[in-house]
Amino acid sequence: MLRNHVQQTMGAAGRRARTGWILLVGIIGILLALAVSLVYGTKDLQLSTVWQALFAYDPDIKAHQIVQDIRFPRSLAAALIGAYLALSGAIMQALTRNPLAEPSLLGVSHGAAFALVVTIAFVPDISIVGATVSSMTGAGLAVLFVFVLASASNGNVTPVKLSLAGIATGMFLSSLTSSIALHFDVSKEMGFWYAGGLANMDWRAVKVLAVAGLFGILIVTALARALTLLHLGADVTKGLGIHVQAVKTLAVLAVLLLTGSSVAVSGAIGFVGLVVPHISRMLVGLNYRFSLPVSAVLGSLLLVLADVGARMINPPFETPVGVVTALIGVPFFLYLVRNEKGRTA
Template identity: 35%
Template sequence: MKTKGKMNYITTLIIATCLLLLVFAGSILLGEAKVNLTTIFEAIFHYNPHNEQHNIIAEIRIPRDIGAILVGIALATAGAVIQGVTKNGLADPSLIGLNSGAAFMLALTYAVRPSAPFIVLMFAGFVGALLGGFIVLMIGRSRSDGFNPMRIILAGAAVSALLTALSQGIALVFKLNQSITFWSAGGVSGTTWNQILWAAPFVLISLAVILGMSKQLTILNLGESLARGLGQNVAAIRGVTLVMSMILAGIAVAMVGQVAFVGLLVPHIVRYLVGTDYARVIPVSAIAGGLLVLLADTLARMLGEAPMGAIISFIGVPYFLFLVKRGGRFS
């Protein structure tokens, strides 16, 4: 059974990676401006800043697609960790206050400093995610039974509504309606190389830390009592992995705004395919998350720059209701 599980994991990882690379190549090809593979090759290896097609590929499409992949990695990984730490199959960065907290701090940052550099926005997103997540998890935690799934979801809905209302209030007072509309809809159309150069190291380092703690996450997911019995420092595992998840959520919101349900959808499907070992769940979730967001953005572009967040929510809302009916379990 272990050999079969390992083969399923390797097969799934290879298929997901190949699909991601295929969609990435196809996404660069698609768009109003028609380009071919030769032009893409030339734009990458023999870039000519005076060639309009080279500029479209190198300065717009490639950073946009890489940004979509990074956001997908961040949200899916954060969702997998949060679901494991809280033992709540309904948990998602957008549903426990991380996204709305990050958006609130971004609105506040824009109000104080409209021309803030991306590194400041990233830090603001992390602080906001930390604020929103901390409030929700403290409300949702009980001394007797740990994290209560229903309490977390209800607290998340209430805190998210409050932080969203505060964000909109800041937008009205400081006339930030256009910026807030972008963050609410979600999209990677404005992603730049500067944003990627700042975001990528933080996403990859956070992912590496979480991967390094995957064994502890797997044990913790089996129950706090068992984890303590096996000598695990439950508080440290929970604290470090949740902070990494908040960093990932904050970066994602700083890049594309509030995109919901990626962290809910992907981990459930991945656990169904490869099991509950987080050494397998995290890598496949990261790749599958990047694939989902890239597919959604490509579809949004083909539909005339439709809101990417709305496309993912179109799938995510019915799935969430399905999970609620099943008590947070996929199968």
Template identity: 40%
Template sequence: MFAIRQKQILIGLFLLGLFLITIACSTMYGATIYSVSTIWEAFVHFDSSNMEHLVIRTARIPRVLGALLVGAFIAISGALMQGMTRNYLASPSIMGVTDGSVFVITVSMIFLPNLQPLTLVLFSFIGSILGVAFVFGIAKIVPGGLSPLSFAIIGTILGMFLNGVSQALATYFQVSQNISFWYNTRLHQIDPIVIKWSIPFAIIGLALALYVAKSVTAISLGDEVAQSLGINIGAMKTLTLVSVALLTGVSVALVGKVTFIGLVIPHITRLLIGEDYRRIIPFAGLFGALFFAWADIISRSINPPFETPVGVITALVGVPYFLYLIRVKGGKQYA
């Protein structure tokens, strides 16, 4: 036990150090490379007439903060979904959660074009709830729909359906230009004001995630085990879904659809940390934050000054891993 705890402490300290390096690199590199001294001056001696200072304060810093936050939120959501459903293939992008958010944002942008940041986050949260309810509802109707592979297929198909309807509505009502941001992950367009209004929702989502962590550990071992421990399975699963919807809704509102982080990162976390969700959740957040931030740095570095879509980088890791899971564990319950 002591050796395991020591290992986790060392991993945590290493990740915190890596966080500082990540923030520094993300702030330095882009279409223009800024020196450490310039970045330091932008903070301690900010000059609003200095374009470099403005870019660092209003673009680079919000971008890296957004990448870290969204990576953490999506990874935690994926971990919760995998534990709650006992499904190795569960994640917000596969189970219709992100597509539900994009769908409701599309509808709201059509009929309420001047959305305020707070309202945008609220609609994104509502869309996450509707998306996951839609997928779970259909999966329960279809024979064998809740098995891992069938559930993933149903979620993917329904997600594509919601995405197709969203794009069709956007084209018909001629708002494709306004909402194209949410169809692709675009960190360079992140709005600092939306980050500010997202914080209360994110805090509630994270608090719920930590609250249900112990119960999710038991549920991941089977409903019978959870019931024998006196856990109210229905209540805990509901709170888990609310947490997932909040964290995913905030993420979509901030940067649009994010794929594969919620699938891959929880598996890496369990491999390194163990099966206790009281530890998986915070560490998945750390791993997810770093993964997404470095994916963004790499996307800016491949073909400067042009940016490769960050979704391409996450897909290069996520697609092979997804195929591996289907081949090796697709038909098995998580245990």
């Protein structure tokens, strides 16, 4: 496999240099993608107009308003969410030692939807912050539930078992959600949310993301080395004197913050967390100190581009960005399933 090949042929110094280059190229890529995302839209703007709107904002010019109030928060949110989802996916894959672990496959978005519909049904005039907190809690509980399930069950947690647990949890929660939505007549609102959209991003969403992400990323940074060892197996970890339970708890907390905030503001955007960590590991190897930053940058890049794509597929209508990521992610998933020997069996 490419991953092993990379690890064997490169020393630590070589990998560090390579990671540096990839990060540099990735960040330049994100900046370019952001520029495209700001320029392109129902109303195409000049790059100079965008520049002025950002650095010499004039509230009387409509184009400036579009950039400041609509496109900029949206693009920033896409960049943040992409990074968060990719990091969450990487952490989940390390925690479960499972190549197919991914937030959206583990019932996370269904958990958030369930919490959200309960909230809307019983407190119709809830504030946006309240709704965010409730869906974050729901997402968190769903992840926690699937993890507990996985660790409490007999035998090894194989990829197929974890995926099935996620699916079953998701289906269970979604029937509850639909029942409540039917009874209180809020189905279509929920439908929009399920599809995963960046259309309604505003500065509040960006703030929620920034706050949750700050803590999440701090935790992730502290855990990078421990995660690498966890990925290699619990025996190794114990031998090296790492407190497995503490690491796992902190890692789950990071997933809650990162996925929870993303799902809360944007709905279900799948497969970013599956695809990106795999590609990062292929590029820079298993060591999470290198692969985590690469995952974050590539995740950002992917989602900003997917968002531009979502606007370009069928203008002036927007395709939900979750659909675009699924169209990229599903073939990748199938590729993994067909090529992982032994590990999926």
